[in-house]
Amino acid sequence: MKFFNVKTVAQTLELIANEYRPIREPFELPLAEALGMVLAEDVRSGEEVPHFARSTVDGYAVRAQDTYGASDSLPAFLDIQGKIEMGKAADIPLGEGQAQAIPTGGMLPVGADSVVMIEHVEEIGDLLNVFRQVAPGENVIRAGDDVAQGEVVMTAGQKLRPQDLGVLAAIGRTKVHVYPRPVVAILSTGDEIVPADKAELAPGEVRDVNSMTIAAAARACGAEVIEGGIVQDEYERFAARAHELFQQADLLILSGGSSVGTRDYTEQVMTSLGDPGVLVHGVSIKPGKPTILAKAAGKPVLGLPGHPVSALIVFHLFAVPLLARLQGQRAEQADKRVTARIARNIASAVGRSDYIRVQLEERSDGLWAIPVFGKSGLISTLVKSDGMVEIEANKEGILEGEFVRVHLFT
Numbered sequence: 001m002k003f004f005n006v007k008t009v010a011q012t013l014e015l016i017a018n019e020y021r022p023i024r025e026p027f028e029l030p031l032a033e034a035l036g037m038v039l040a041e042d043v044r045s046g047e048e049v050p051h052f053a054r055s056t057v058d059g060y061a062v063r064a065q066d067t068y069g070a071s072d073s074l075p076a077f078l079d080i081q082g083k084i085e086m087g088k089a090a091d092i093p094l095g096e097g098q099a100q101a102i103p104t105g106g107m108l109p110v111g112a113d114s115v116v117m118i119e120h121v122e123e124i125g126d127l128l129n130v131f132r133q134v135a136p137g138e139n140v141i142r143a144g145d146d147v148a149q150g151e152v153v154m155t156a157g158q159k160l161r162p163q164d165l166g167v168l169a170a171i172g173r174t175k176v177h178v179y180p181r182p183v184v185a186i187l188s189t190g191d192e193i194v195p196a197d198k199a200e201l202a203p204g205e206v207r208d209v210n211s212m213t214i215a216a217a218a219r220a221c222g223a224e225v226i227e228g229g230i231v232q233d234e235y236e237r238f239a240a241r242a243h244e245l246f247q248q249a250d251l252l253i254l255s256g257g258s259s260v261g262t263r264d265y266t267e268q269v270m271t272s273l274g275d276p277g278v279l280v281h282g283v284s285i286k287p288g289k290p291t292i293l294a295k296a297a298g299k300p301v302l303g304l305p306g307h308p309v310s311a312l313i314v315f316h317l318f319a320v321p322l323l324a325r326l327q328g329q330r331a332e333q334a335d336k337r338v339t340a341r342i343a344r345n346i347a348s349a350v351g352r353s354d355y356i357r358v359q360l361e362e363r364s365d366g367l368w369a370i371p372v373f374g375k376s377g378l379i380s381t382l383v384k385s386d387g388m389v390e391i392e393a394n395k396e397g398i399l400e401g402e403f404v405r406v407h408l409f410t
Contacts, residue, residue, distance in 0.1 A: 006282035008393060009353045012293065012318060015279055020300050020325040023250050026177045031168055034160050036222050037178035038327040043154045045171040048144035053108035057139045060099040060121060060128060061090075061112035067133040075122075075129040084109065099128045108140060115139040147171060157330035159222070182326040184218040185249035186211055187228035189238060189256040189266065190306060195230065209308040209379055210255040217315050220410035221323045223251075235265045242269045250299060250326050253319065254292075256306035266303040270294040273301060284352040284393060288314040300326075308379040313355050313388060316407055336408040338387075340369040344400050348391040357385035358406060369406050385409065 007015070026040030055061065062078060070076035083101040084090045094100055094111035102108070102115060113136045120132040147153055153167055160178070168176065188211050196207045208230055215225045228245045231238045246252045252273075254266050271277045274296030283291045287310035292303030300322050304311040324334035340360060348354045358369035369389055374381035387406040391398055398404060 005278065005280060006284055006289075007280045008284050009317065009390070012280050012283055012291075013321060015293065016300075016318065016321050016325060017331065019279065019295055020298075020322060022179050022326055022328045023182075023298055024180045026179050026328075028175050029178050031165055031174050031176060034176050034178055035162065035165060037160055037176075037181070038222075038329045039154055039156055039158045039160060039164075040177045040179050040328055041156055042152050043168065043171075043173060043176070044152050045147045045149060047147075047171060048149045049147035049170045050141060050145070051143055053140055053142045055102045055104055055106050055108060055115045055139060056141055057115055057117050058104050059102060059115045059117045059139065060130075061094060061102045061106075061108055061115050062099045062130070062134065063094065063096065063112060064114040064134050064136040064138065066097055067114075067116060067130050070130045070133045072131050075131045076133070078128045078130060080123065080126050080128050099130075113137065113140070157328055157333065159327075159329050159333055179326075179328040182223045182250040182323055183226060183248065184215075184223045184251045184253060184323070185226040185228050185245035186214050186218070186253045186255065187241060187245055188230045189233060189254060190230070191233050193230050193256065210304065210306070210311045213308060213312050213379075213382075214253060214255060214304070214315055214319075217312065217410055218253075218319070218323065221320055222327060223323055233265065235268065238265050239269045239272055243273065246273050246296070246299070246301070251319070251322060252299070252301045253315075254301070254303045255311055256304070267292055270296075270301050270303060273297075283314075285314075285317075286349075286352055286354050288317070288355070289352075291318070293318065309357075309374070309382055312382060312409075316388070316409060317355075320410070336410065337405045338367065338408060339403055340367040340406050342389065342398050342400060342402050342404050343368050343370040345397065346371060346391065347397040348395060350396055351393055353393045354391040355388045355407075356391065357381055358387055358389050359384055360386040360406065369404060382409070 067076050078099040081098045081100050084106045086103045086106055090107040090109035094109045100109055114134045116130055116134050122129040188208050192204055192206050193208050194205045218225050231241050276295055278294045280293040282289055288305055290305045291314050294301040304314050357372040359372055361368045361370055372381050372385045387408040389404045389406055
């Protein structure tokens with residue numbers, strides 16, 4: 001068996017964007033349970049936030065024009081009219097030459113347009129000496145400054161963060177429609193693979209690293225995980241277990257068995273799951289060329305290389321956007337990249353995309369990416385890495401000091 005239908009990284013990502021979408025219907029969820037879920041609706045505010053003008057400091061509500069020209073040597077003199085209570089309406093209008101004491105968050109009375117900070121005044125009986133002038137709107141949040149009535153505060157595809165829940169609570173939303181968390185099933189293959197808890201290894205055996213790392217990476221993307229265990233390189237058993245897991249999952253990931261060995265059955269198994277079948281068999285990248293992507297019954301199936309580093313790099317390149325598509329997340333939100341400068345020259349072969357593991361270091365002149373070199377089977381290189389840098393297929397390398405985009409590991 002030979003690689004066929006080899007794609008570039010860009011072509012594979014384009015296929016993912018065009019071929020896959022949420023499989024399961026959105027459902028309504030209490031806001032308190034929606035952290036990390038992806039919003040399935042645009043949310044429009046039915047009210048202003050805040051719904052009244054409020055002070056941002058402790059001080060005195062005033063008319064700004066009554067403070068013009070005030071200074072330490074020539075203060076403005078205002079009559080203290082009373083005190084605004086926190087959480088209560090300011091129901092006494094403010095007149096010319098008057099001031100009302102107001103706490104942070106207190107409601108601004110009618111007639112007031114600004115607040116002078118308590119540090120800039122002196123209270124003498126019912127008289128207020130103001131030593132600094134303020135401008136209209138100073139130290140005040142006006143009604144609707146945060147959210148206007150009718151404003152779309154959040155759009156579908158937003159992965160909900162703590163601050164997003166706060167905005168939704170502020171406009172009175174206690175329930176939202178979200179996409180279900182995608183279910184990922186992971187199956188490791190290979191005669192040499194044994195469970196990680198096996199105490200002593202026989203010659204030729206290796207512990208199953210990929211099930212652990214890929215499951216953890218999937219959970220970090222918001223997925224629920226079914227750990228399918230290990231199957232040997234025997235087609236009937238492999239196919240039977242893959243079909244069983246495929247029925248339970250939104251995304252099936254097969255680890256190992258994707259290269260060109262005579263007993264590598266991943267491509268055959270993926271084809272047997274349904275039409276249209278294999279879309280990508282081989283990606284022009286290093287590491288990770290033996291990557292397979294298929295589609296069956298609308299579901300994605302991803303075949304990862306067996307080497308742990310290659311598998312995790314391919315997961316970040318392709319499974320992360322797949323999971324974003326399955327839960328309706330906007331592509332730009334799933335893009336976890338930062339800009340840094342590469343710390344040394346790195347050569348690359350034209351015609352394939354190279355992915356170099358890097359460690360990030362903050363220096364006086366900015367963020368730098370320090371290459372972490374090692375063969376694709378060395379999982380320890382990932383422990384030392386914060387992310388990876390792409391050397392594009394049309395480049396012969398990158399030069400020390402060049403700005404690069406670092407794909408962060410989750």
